[in-house]
Amino acid sequence: MTDAPRRRARGTLASIAAEVGVSRTTVSNAYNRPGQLSPELREHILAVARRQGYPGPDPMARNLRTRRAGAVGVLFTEELSFAFEDTASVDFLAGLAAECGARESSLLVIPASSGAGEAGADLIRGAAVDSMVVYSVADDDPFLDIVARRGLPTVICDQPTDRAGLPFVGIDDRAAIRPAVRRLVELGHRRVGILSVRLSRTQRDGPVHRRDLAEAHHHVQRFRIEGALAELAAGGVDPDAVPIIGRHLNNPAANDSAAAELLDAHPGLTAVVCTTDTQALAVLRAAAARGIRVPEELSVTGFDGIELARAANLTTIVQPNREKGRAAGRALFAGGPRRVILDTRLEPGGTVAPPRPEAAAGR
Incomplete structure (x- = not known):
């Protein structure tokens, strides 16, 4: 027998629902559909959840239920640090992030550089994203085919300029x-x-x-x-x-x-x-x-x-x-012209x- 203190169990939807006297669905709505609850009830539920140490719904489980990741992937075939050091790339990502933020989506940069091999392929296959932006990639890059096989809405920015069937955003x-x-x-x-x-x-x-x-x-x-x-x-x-x-x-x-x-x-x-x-x-x-x-x-x-x-x-x-980043975001979220030349x-x-x-x- 050990003298170590037992770790206090965290609250669950069921335990919070029991204390508040509502259904588990009502507790879930406090997080996922707050408009369906009165402000007073929602705040009461959240207060009980905080006291019980409940961290909120599991995002992975929610993604499985809704089949939506809430994120846009950016295939960036450079080292990850380059995305934040190269000023042109930073500006592009800022524009894309603005469009994502306006639609309550996050941004996932996928650094699959030319030498990444199978590890880079795994990053693309395993990325929890709803859509993809291919940012400035060689026309013979094998990662393009991996993106295509995922079947997600995809926009190409800058290059390649001749990928059939995909929207393009760039300049002449x-x-x-x-x-x-x-x-x-x-x-x-x-x-x-x-x-x-x-x-x-x-x-x-x-x-x-x-x-x-x-x-x-x-x-x-x-x-x-x-x-x-x-x-x-x-x-x-x-x-x-x-x-x-x-x-x-x-x-x-x-x-x-x-x-x-x-x-x-x-x-x-x-x-x-x-x-x-x-x-x-x-x-x-x-x-x-x-x-x-x-x-x-x-x-x-x-x-x-x-x-x-x-x-x-x-x-x-x-x-x-x-603006190039914003145009790529608009092409993903709102449709529009298949080819945008800025x-x-x-x-x-x-x-x-x-x-x-x-x-x-x-x-």
Whole structure:
């Protein structure tokens, strides 16, 4: 026999109903259908429940009964920390969360990165969600098929752009980047380089060749590069002469090394077009470290319109990341158009100027 005190049993629906003198259904309604009870009765029931140590209905059991999880899953093929470090992703999730909150649904981020393998597949299969948002995924990602097999309402955001039968929310990336490049061409820039993030799930850092572009499975980056090259070609610049440097990861270390590689390997460049603001900020850091004045000696453009870019007075393409999240939420909850293409705009900033005459002449 032990002298340890017995643990007090927690209250149950039955014990609360017995003390209050109502049915178990009435106690359940105090939590799940409060409008069916008078405020006085509901408060009395909740007070008895608190005194008996009753924590409330088991959410898992309730989900089994109602067959509703009350959550939207976001397939995010990056490390989980990236969702809260990348400003564009944070803005997107904030917009989606606003729509979820307005409909009393929560948000579950499912971090199934490219290297997650079967563990990532299990996360998707086991996620207790009512619907899914696929956020910026390669068109050959095997996790797409796992999402499809769940048969849940699903919206794709950003990429892939050609998944048949699923609603899509995004921007026209090819067209969106062209105003920034057009500005450079109009000012006289002809020696232009490009920085990009990964084009495929397989890690490949360094120069990007035409073959890499043709075989790219990440549509967003491919389309932004293609749009930039098309605008340069329209301005008389040979696309094959444009150096492109890519990195698999879009983090400060990778972006800093990409900027350094581009500037050191091509010292005659007068402008750099970046497919993200974070890369453009890295170019500004690399230029400062090398004593290159922006924009007097080097013009720089970004893409996204994040707060840090605006604070740096970066010339960039502003896309509505928060509205993109809200549009994805509306597509899930309210239906509507099957394809939503949001507008973008050029933010002039202060990082673009005409090239110096001697640089423009190639001297």
